[in-house]
Amino acid sequence: MKPVCLVIGAGAGIGGNVARRFAREDYHAVLCRRSDQEGLKRLVSTIEAEGGTASGYLLNAIEEGSIESRVEAVESEIGPVEVAVYNLGAQIGNRSLEDTSHKAFEMGWRLATFGLFRLAQVVCPLMEGRGHGTLLVTSATAAMRGNPGQHSHAAAMGGRRLLCQTLNAEYGPKGVHVAHLVVDGSVDAPDTLGKMLGPERYRKLRETRGDGLMQPDKIADTFWHIAQQHRSVWTHELDLRPFSDSPWWNE
Amino acid sequence: MKPVCLVIGAGAGIGGNVARRFAREDYHAVLCRRSDQEGLKRLVSTIEAEGGTASGYLLNAIEEGSIESRVEAVESEIGPVEVAVYNLGAQIGNRSLEDTSHKAFEMGWRLATFGLFRLAQVVCPLMEGRGHGTLLVTSATAAMRGNPGQHSHAAAMGGRRLLCQTLNAEYGPKGVHVAHLVVDGSVDAPDTLGKMLGPERYRKLRETRGDGLMQPDKIADTFWHIAQQHRSVWTHELDLRPFSDSPWWNE
Amino acid sequence: MKPVCLVIGAGAGIGGNVARRFAREDYHAVLCRRSDQEGLKRLVSTIEAEGGTASGYLLNAIEEGSIESRVEAVESEIGPVEVAVYNLGAQIGNRSLEDTSHKAFEMGWRLATFGLFRLAQVVCPLMEGRGHGTLLVTSATAAMRGNPGQHSHAAAMGGRRLLCQTLNAEYGPKGVHVAHLVVDGSVDAPDTLGKMLGPERYRKLRETRGDGLMQPDKIADTFWHIAQQHRSVWTHELDLRPFSDSPWWNE
């Protein structure tokens, strides 16, 4: 029975590429995303075409019990979740305080913070029982500082970052590796950046930016490395950005 | 008509003392707390006995519309909220991940993050309209790093801190001063520390710790100073702790 | 005998205004600066005209023994250094790595880091002996993050910040208050900004920026407040910037 790499938020960007990377290393990839059954099938087929195995599920992470029951089903039907990847974003663009509805503020928290809490609550004890496991959390600079218009996003990601620290503090000594990976740049992802820009502008941006767009299969290499670190040398937090970008802390 | 200093979370510790300090400087203090009508009356009476004016209201901050309607009533019946103090904590003690219920996790967010968002959403535009105003946010080291057992608290306070940054980024240039004040130590507060320890242990601790317990009237001096800073030299974040304590970042 | 407020780096900006503020509160101000005997006399005269007392000395902080012998002379001839202010900057403008000479890199360290170490080494034990005292350190965002071209400055100020933390860790419990004050904006100071810009551009900037230039006498108010904090509620670090500026951490 293969170990499982479970990805919550598996589009054609970071999530799908991380799933594919682990599948290549003989994990069974379980891909979950909210919508787009076709896109999901395509990702699973790509992995299978490369000789890997994968399963895909539509999953509405903010629905009560959705993450929990998916983890339980995977554990009983497929195999132990050795690596869980929480890759849900909560960026809604810049909105002034007055234009940020209660609902939008709460939704940010449900996606970015509470969903991770729920995933951790179900996978960490299982990993603890096995004495090992890895929880990789994709994050953003909104977890490090609050920019204008980012009320919902920054409050939610700031919570996510410190939640990763409390999880690490409790589960690290039990053999569970929790890592907070700050993606500080634009990812070359057709499902997010591509849809935001439209096909024409997306094509042009890819041409002009080149390696200034973060390549998600290369991000996946670092996710894989972190999951492979020997337990005497674990990384809890790192940043990732294109060589050509200024880090968030620079002027 | 006096300017108003509105305190959300006005017990006998930081909140009550900040209210009293502003009342002494000729603000009308509006004290809000969830329960203890007697304690509330006592605080109002103390302020009045010192020659100040104050009003007290029971207010359940997590109830929909509670903060919003209180601000509206104060603005129409008492005076403009020149200074708003968000002093609600969300510390529930250390709980393992498995012992942290969904409800407890959400409650932390509602008290520490969402309540501040709601207060800001109603007072910041009013202050912007007047061209000035101050929002002082009491915070904790759980806003800076996530300790073991602090899943609910740290996620909520981490969100609070970055929310203060987004509020500052949007409202600073409009003349509204938002400050995040990190209280890194035990406050000599009968309503929180005192109730937690019981009268006997509390009495003893006060004797042995002396100035190692943060005196809330002295904390209030710094809150007052920050609210008085000239707008060319505003502080957004500072820490406060007893001389005898190690800061959170030290070993 | 009045307590002394010793200012290392006393020009017409932050340093001179802090000296003046303390002199108004019945401290004897001791002003030290590297050059400009006339400017020094003017600052002393201004303080005296306001009814205060002050002394001025030319002092080359990087010269061996200069700070040490000045402190000793002040302690024996004037009075106990109750408050020491280290206000020497080390900004040399942006220089590429190749254009940053060994000498410039070392000079940054000598001014920004080593000079503070030397001051601390002589005043902290004296303050410890008296059971109280305050060391206020003016700092910059170069202490928080390294910007392009800031090789010398950022390395030196990054060292300064952590030195403040080690001093605080060792001397806080002994009653000595060490504070690191991050000035994140342009200060309306004729001796630095004024000389950099020239009289005409400086005049115009003051007109157009208004409260967007940090007023040094207002900065002095916060220095004074920090020095007055009760020892149960000390601030170790805070930031200061104009309402109209973006903090360094924002995009």
Next chain:
Amino acid sequence: MKPVCLVIGAGAGIGGNVARRFAREDYHAVLCRRSDQEGLKRLVSTIEAEGGTASGYLLNAIEEGSIESRVEAVESEIGPVEVAVYNLGAQIGNRSLEDTSHKAFEMGWRLATFGLFRLAQVVCPLMEGRGHGTLLVTSATAAMRGNPGQHSHAAAMGGRRLLCQTLNAEYGPKGVHVAHLVVDGSVDAPDTLGKMLGPERYRKLRETRGDGLMQPDKIADTFWHIAQQHRSVWTHELDLRPFSDSPWWNE
């Protein structure tokens, strides 16, 4: 001609293992250390026995011109320095402020900060000329916060960290990858930990701590990974610690 991995500070811990790791990946390893010609030979022999190539040099990093001339000789005689590793520590144990001599304070800076500046000044332009290259800097938690007794070390490492940021800001866009790697734990290194403890205590510690001691060959895996990151997804900073240790930010 093989690319060169130059290690400044190549003992039997992180430095030697990083050299060995790169040698296994077909780099020529150049090992530099201040003393112990025998240890140096042993490291070179180990690499050669594994089929790699390496050279060893004694190098006193604080001596004027030492790093510069070594880099020049390597570039002209061996090959291009594709990866430079700055692995010199400056930990001198805890010393009170009064027991920290001017010399010790300066030595910390010369080793931890100025030496890195000098290395960068000679290798970064060479790497820029080639359009690629990597500078890996081993660091410590003393770069993040100042603990008691760490006056020299923290001031020096705090400077090192911000210097890494200024180097990254200037050279990242030119294709040179600068990374700051915070080692937050005890490394199982005979040349440092071993000598500090003596053979008997070192043996016992290894038995009792097990994976709680950071294994330097595993640290080398992460150094290797960072040097291999695609330039669209570079890491500038990460931490490394044993699963069983509390991070520096936790209580």
